[in-house]
Amino acid sequence: MLNWGEPVWEVVDRDICARIGRLHTEHGVVETPALMPVINPGSRIINPKEILEQIKPKMVITNAYILYKNIDMREEAILNGIHKLLGFDGVVMADSGSYQLLRYGGVDITNHETLEFQKEIGVDIATPLDIPTPPRETHLRAEADLETTYKHLEEAIELFSGCKQLLNGPVQGSTYPDLRRESAKWVSSKPFDIHAIGGVVPLMERYEFVEVTRIILEVKKHLNPARPVHLFGCGHPMLLPLAVMLGCDLFDSAAYALYAKDHRYLTPEKTIKLEELEYFPCCCKLCTSTDPKTLKNSSNQEITMFLATHNLLVTLAEIEKIKQAIRQGVLWDLVVSRARAHPALLAATKEAIKEYEHLERFTPIYKPSGIKYVGEETHRHPVVARAKQRIAPLLEKTSLVVKHPLLGEIPWELSESYPMGQVVMENNKNKANTRQKHGDNLEKIRMIADYQFFPGAGQTLFPSEVEIQTSKKTGRIRDILLEGERIATLRAENSLLVLGELGAKRLHAHTKEPTFRVCVDPEAAPFISQGSSVFSKFVLNADQRIRPYDEVLVTTPGDKLIAHGKALLSGCEMTFFKRGVAVKTRGAIKPHGENRQKVCSYVPSWYKPKTDETYDETDGHNHGRG
Numbered sequence: 001m002l003n004w005g006e007p008v009w010e011v012v013d014r015d016i017c018a019r020i021g022r023l024h025t026e027h028g029v030v031e032t033p034a035l036m037p038v039i040n041p042g043s044r045i046i047n048p049k050e051i052l053e054q055i056k057p058k059m060v061i062t063n064a065y066i067l068y069k070n071i072d073m074r075e076e077a078i079l080n081g082i083h084k085l086l087g088f089d090g091v092v093m094a095d096s097g098s099y100q101l102l103r104y105g106g107v108d109i110t111n112h113e114t115l116e117f118q119k120e121i122g123v124d125i126a127t128p129l130d131i132p133t134p135p136r137e138t139h140l141r142a143e144a145d146l147e148t149t150y151k152h153l154e155e156a157i158e159l160f161s162g163c164k165q166l167l168n169g170p171v172q173g174s175t176y177p178d179l180r181r182e183s184a185k186w187v188s189s190k191p192f193d194i195h196a197i198g199g200v201v202p203l204m205e206r207y208e209f210v211e212v213t214r215i216i217l218e219v220k221k222h223l224n225p226a227r228p229v230h231l232f233g234c235g236h237p238m239l240l241p242l243a244v245m246l247g248c249d250l251f252d253s254a255a256y257a258l259y260a261k262d263h264r265y266l267t268p269e270k271t272i273k274l275e276e277l278e279y280f281p282c283c284c285k286l287c288t289s290t291d292p293k294t295l296k297n298s299s300n301q302e303i304t305m306f307l308a309t310h311n312l313l314v315t316l317a318e319i320e321k322i323k324q325a326i327r328q329g330v331l332w333d334l335v336v337s338r339a340r341a342h343p344a345l346l347a348a349t350k351e352a353i354k355e356y357e358h359l360e361r362f363t364p365i366y367k368p369s370g371i372k373y374v375g376e377e378t379h380r381h382p383v384v385a386r387a388k389q390r391i392a393p394l395l396e397k398t399s400l401v402v403k404h405p406l407l408g409e410i411p412w413e414l415s416e417s418y419p420m421g422q423v424v425m426e427n428n429k430n431k432a433n434t435r436q437k438h439g440d441n442l443e444k445i446r447m448i449a450d451y452q453f454f455p456g457a458g459q460t461l462f463p464s465e466v467e468i469q470t471s472k473k474t475g476r477i478r479d480i481l482l483e484g485e486r487i488a489t490l491r492a493e494n495s496l497l498v499l500g501e502l503g504a505k506r507l508h509a510h511t512k513e514p515t516f517r518v519c520v521d522p523e524a525a526p527f528i529s530q531g532s533s534v535f536s537k538f539v540l541n542a543d544q545r546i547r548p549y550d551e552v553l554v555t556t557p558g559d560k561l562i563a564h565g566k567a568l569l570s571g572c573e574m575t576f577f578k579r580g581v582a583v584k585t586r587g588a589i590k591p592h593g594e595n596r597q598k599v600c601s602y603v604p605s606w607y608k609p610k611t612d613e614t615y616d617e618t619d620g621h622n623h624g625r626g
């Protein structure tokens with residue numbers, strides 16, 4: 001396995017607990033969330049080569065147990081490798097036979113055999129034979145199964161040590177929160193590359209989505225946040241937005257083929273029997289080429305291939321929709337709209353959003369899109385709930401409380417800040433009611449600092465003598481200076497503060513560790529001081545209150561301030577991630593009297609790890625100046 005050597009996954013964007021990441025393997029880089037079609041090279045009804053040709057997936061999953069049991073396929077796979085056998089040069093993950101164990105109660109392959117076989121045929125991601133305990137089995141049995149799983153996982157670690165193939169460390173524990181928690185902690189302490197949440201297929205089949213949600217939440221709370229998570233057996237598009245919002249990154253679909261064989265047609269919200277279809281509610285290349293009546297008159301083989309292809313295309317399209325929603329910060333809207341597809345999904349969504357504190361911990365401070373009121377659940381949106389929590393202690397400090405249509409009472413100073421100023425209500429009521437000018441600009445920026453950092457931060461950052469520069473065109477606040485040095489800039493698009501060097505120094509001088517600090521290895525300090533980003537592998541510790549996109553102070557041990565920047569990870573994630581950027585540096589702290597020209601010096605390659613980091617948001621003070 002590559003882990004504890006070179007980590008294989010990095011996060012490049014996020015929304016609530018959802019992540020867009022990049023998984024690095026021997027057969028290329030795959031963007032997550034990703035859906036892996038289950039490819040069975042032995043299938044006679046669904047031609048795997050044709051499916052791969054039509055769909056062109058980046059990553060697939062195949063069952064090592066089924067391959068192993070078929071002597072011809074086994075020999076061919078060993079001789080030529082799995083990629084040749086499948087006629088596919090993308091990423092291949094293997095399942096071990098655990099699913100068959102869950103389904104049929106037994107398999108005639110040992111853990112050692114399946115692992116050796118997966119290693120031999122060159123799968124990119126190998127899976128040990130974990131023991132999936134069915135839901136609501138006795139605690140005693142679930143515990144015993146977990147013990148066996150641990151033994152199998154230990155064996156896998158030994159076998160794959162030093163290998164370039166990635167290793168999956170599945171989490172089991174049936175429907176017992178204590179066992180799921182223990183299992184998540186155990187696998188996190190071992191050098192796995194990805195984790196699967198296993199044993200949930202029977203629950204999904206029975207539409208017990210609330211239980212599935214509870215399991216995901218329990219596991220995610222205790223799993224290493226720097227590793228991608230595979231929700232095993234979740235292939236119906238209706239569940240994907242919620243699962244991604246809770247932090248699942250990989251999915252597999254056997255559903256496309258199973259439903260196709262059963263002549264069932266998938267949509268993002270439900271499954272429809274072909275015989276009931278009068279129209280195709282889909283614009284994929286197949287559905288636009290014919291109509292249900294013609295299809296019904298085709299051969300069984302043709303119908304099955306048609307439905308398998310459509311089912312996969314519609315599922316993959318849902319993944320694209322989810323990723324687009326993450327980028328824009330509107331995943332919540334998609335989850336809430338999908339929740340209307342089925343009462344069980346609505347109940348699961350409500351169960352998920354009860355866990356506000358967990359969801360909020362990973363939710364960025366702002367996103368490009370505002371919060372749309374899309375139903376009662378909007379009140380539980382982590383961004384809305386966080387805003388209410390932060391506003392409560394500030395109400396007594398303001399000279400005027402105004403009524404916000406979604407958040408209730410807010411200080412007038414915050415009426416333009418994210419999310420208050422970006423909330424979209426019916427008839428745009430928000431803007432009419434709360435965007436009113438009152439009091440002075442100093443009051444306003446101090447209140448925003450209190451909201452953004454902590455109550456009292458406004459006084460700390462902005463003494464009475466500050467010079468507040470405003471846009472000549474719009475009159476809006478831009479830069480806040482003290483004796484010509486910039487303390488902060490108010491971002492035009494979300495009315496939140498971007499710290500300048502003086503602001504960082506003032507915040508540092510008036511607070512104690514660990515407040516808003518990211519403490520880094522002194523070894524990395526020279527490069528950060530030259531403007532290089534803070535790579536997560538150099539983070540020693542970080543304030544747990546930091547949220548993605550917070551303004552943070554970069555320090556070295558002994559609380560020496562060396563730079564300031566924008567956090568890209570949550571404080572609680574920073575010490576776990578070993579790949580990618582933790583803080584995008586806005587500026588280095590120059591010792592007094594040093595030349596203020598930007599220095600451009602050599603940064604050695606060992607400092608700057610290979611990364612596909614794509615955060616390219618422009619810093620607040622570089623644009624929008626009026």
Ligand SMILES: [Zn+2]
Nearest residue numbers: 282284287310
């Ligand atoms: Zn279609």
